[in-house]
Amino acid sequence: MTTATAIQESDLNQAAGPRVLLFFLQRLLFRRSYEFIEPLGLMTLAAYIEERGYRPGVFSGTVTEGAALLEREMERRLVAAVGLYCDFENRSVVEPFCRWIKDRWGLPVVVGGPQAVALHEDFLSQSGCDAVAIGEGEATLQELLDCLIRGQGALGDIDGIAYLDDHGCLVRTPERRLIAHLDELPYPRMAHSLTGVKNNLSILSGRGCPFQCAFCYEGGKQVRLRSVDHVMGEIRHGLRENPHVRYIWFADDTFTLQRERTAHFCRELAELRKEYDFVWFCEGHPSTLVRSPGLIDEMVEAGLARMQIGIETGSARLMDTYNKRTTPEQIEAVVRRCRDAGLKQLCGNIIIGGAHETDESLAETWAYVDKLLTLAPGMLDISLTLFMPFPETAITRCPKQFGMTVLDGEALTSVGDYPVAHTEAMDLPAIAMARKDFQLKVLHRMRELLAQGRVSHQAILDHYRLHAVYGISSVWHETIYAKQPFLHRRYTMLARTSARTSAEIPPGEWTRWRPQRVFSLWNAIAWEKGYPEVLGEVLSPLEYHLLLHCSGKLQVGQLTGVALEQFPGRYDSREEAEALIQKVLRSFEEKHWLVFHPD
Template sequence: MDFISKTIKEKPKVLLIYTQRMIRGRTFEMIENLGILTLAAQLNAHGFDANAYTGITTDTVKTIEKMKDNLFAICFYCDFDNQSAVASMIKYLKSHYDFYVVLGGPHTRHMTATDLDVYQADAIIKGEGEETLLKWLNGKVTGGEAAVPGEIRSGEKADYVQINDFSKYELPCNEDVLDYREMPLLSVITARGCPYRCAFCFEGGNSKKLRMRPVEDVLEEIEQRLSNSHRPRYLFFTDDTLTTDTDRLKLLLAGLRELRKKHDFVWFCEGHPGFLVKHPELIREMIDSGMVRMQIGMESGVAEVLKAYGKQAKPEDIKKVVEICYEEGLPQLTGNYIIGGAFETEETLKETTKAVLELLNLAPGLLDLSTTFIMPLPGTKIYNHPEDFRIVLEDRDYITSFEDFPVNHTWGLSLPEVCMGRSRFITKISQRMKEQFEKGLIPKERIKQDFQLALKYGIAGGYFKYIYAKNIVMFHYYSKLIEYDGLLKEWYELSKAEKDNWIIQKIPAFSMLDIKAVNQIELDILKYSGRFSVKEMSHKLKLSSENMNKLLTKMSDHYLILFSEFI
């Protein structure tokens, strides 16, 4: 191309982009896209100047326009969620600018030559691009026109490229993110592909085989990226297959335990309930290695539905994993329920709701539950044969939704009924969570853990976001408790001697309090706080030890006071 200057040819500037439609705060903005980050590392190791960028479409266009004069190429990551946005953006860019535009990502698996006209990119490359993207870009730098594996060309068959030996490629580097600023979350992938074949899952429906990275390589990557960190980190294992091989998992857990001696981090992973009920002892090992949050596939409370999905787990397996996680002290266990999925009717929704409420009762404060609608992902059983699941796909290309409205319904429920079913389901879950908190059923230690994870590692679970954080007095109380770790204690934590000699400290400002809800003696304690020990305060207010204990217990339960050894 004539526009390519000598400077650009010497170190071509490439921007790798993952963008979605205009809704801020969605998960994709918080979880790093390791696909484009890994490609950026590979390109930078071979003479390019590459950055990875994630953002909503309007911000993406503004970013490109700022960089337009220096860009050699833009590479879009295309998945089911952003296909229409990417198509529109490429058409716009190709009509205004001269740099190359390349399309890749998982959605290319089912693309054909007809998509060359739909997307209008300079190239559509199918599959994992560590080698193919580099080869294509190098060809453009040198003026070559050789086809690369996986590139869609008119009249030719293009296979989806998969790689097996990950060790020879560069490790992702966070600093390759455009305008990088350190965030708590640090994404890591340990394998590609999936051995399971869930009927709704793109990975399970399309992957040929599970390809695991050597544990040594995974640990090397984690240590390298943690060594460049300047704050506590939250490792987010993004693959679905961490709990697949017991020996490999134990080796990884041992490595994580060693790394935690040098670095301050905790971690999340997805676990398979069918695997975990067979190896329950691993849950304890995972927690001891730093796991604070895990997701398991829940999907439905109906056994026949789980069987139809191919989950290889039953409702009783899910229940057992919940029980074990609660007993072992896992801070957060998350799961997702599909509303309007396979064979859904009013009766199945009622059965699922009943099952979920029972799970919440089993483990107050543990579960962080979410809901979704079925997405007709290409290559999945539900996409290919929706009638087998009594599902009607109204919008197979998922053009009409931001994940807030279903694009399909069931034989037993209309689209509005699916929406109403989801609303009722969420309402009942929220009500039960609030009841648990209001009745004091959630252990204080669990509440404190949730605040620690949110304030230190950026992990905000459902109870924290929708209940704890909305209570300004409670938020102030736990913020101080965590900020002055060990210097301030709660009443229930104090030994018998400490309950006499430690100093009462007022935590919320008076402006935060509903003064009408505080009696005169409690006001006096708050007024004199910071000056007297518990024993001295009881003498001053002429209260017996028993009455003072009851009063301080009540005030502690209302998040009004903490205790320190010194004034």
């Protein structure tokens, strides 16, 4: 269609403006990002079109939930148009969902998002969508709505879109110019969200990325930075609007690009944290961080709790192939600085089965990752991804130059769980097995560091407190600590209750604190051999009776009385009994069996 049939004005709620719903949908719910953060792009679009007379709503979730929401909305009021976010993973959801909307109600539907550049005639024909918005979407979406809903102008006059003309031929209009002054955009509003209240706030401090990594479609775009004042205004607006926010998520690639700008953010965030209890996340590029001595310390001091850096490989040669513009030495230096600055969580990603991958390159990468994990036990999370042929990346355009063959360019066989491209040295099963092996090595090394006592008490407690107070999790927390039942229960109590360790008990108050075991005796103590054991460790009569009375109801001083009564004549003095009890209780503590509560 070159022009759209406008919806009758009488069908719209003119007082509030035409209703427009924007969706980010997936089939899989488990551990997807939309469970945690709002779709920032859609929230920004919503704020923009609201200023221009539309009434937006934003939903992120499963396709089933999205369909139910649209059914309810159509029962209560007429929805004038729908926008669908499309990325590499959810195209197979967007296409039939769009067709369902067109067949059921005939509503105008617009599709946008990072996958838009790869949507061609077949998608437009099969989905029935009216247009695909390519590139920055604010002005494009507004003009599309003006055309499709209000009948203003024609599709061919709108820059930055693709559509089918009256003959079913693909039309691509000229590229839309980027927004030069991002401070002119309105702040997103939680009122637009139809998903529910979250405890985090996503922020883009800039757009574009000066780097041109071969596997990424974000790189090489013109960098435009918002002013610090404008960003901080958005944060204050978000904190006032949603008092549940505890975690601010800087989602752009540009946050650490300019040292002075980042330092300015740190000063402003530090001041704001005097009014609100929150911590924050950002992405950092090793090459910029390593050139800014002291910056990581300033960031941590200002409340940085978690940062992500790109690692991708441990091979300097492959880093150059990926055009990462960083080195293994720079990444290692950043890990050291983060550790020394007291950063609680640092995360980095490794690509398995990427450019020129071989068994040898994977072995080199594993040795490098092992070194990084050992440098900062308990701090560094390693995530693994398989190479995916995202649209318009250097590798996707010319895979042979990177020693790769793409077999399934649309990833119809994968949800990130199986490779869709192979290298000259490794076929698909070999890459899949390599990913599993690498994951097992990472987890084994993490468990080993914990078992060796290389992970400090404070590092473990920091992870639990971040999770309890700010809703931030990590691989260490979920996959390592939480799998150790006694450790997990002990640190959960330390993070969430008044419980403390013996080292935190003030001098002279030891006898007034109440020890409490962290497990149920019926479940933890085995009697099969005729005597009490905990995890195969035989308890002496004193240890058993002390553990029995570590219910949180008796003070340490009262336990001494219990021991003297239970074992008369065993101790030469009360002082001797107190010393032995203190020794036993602290041995229990080292095994993560108990905590101490104040009187």
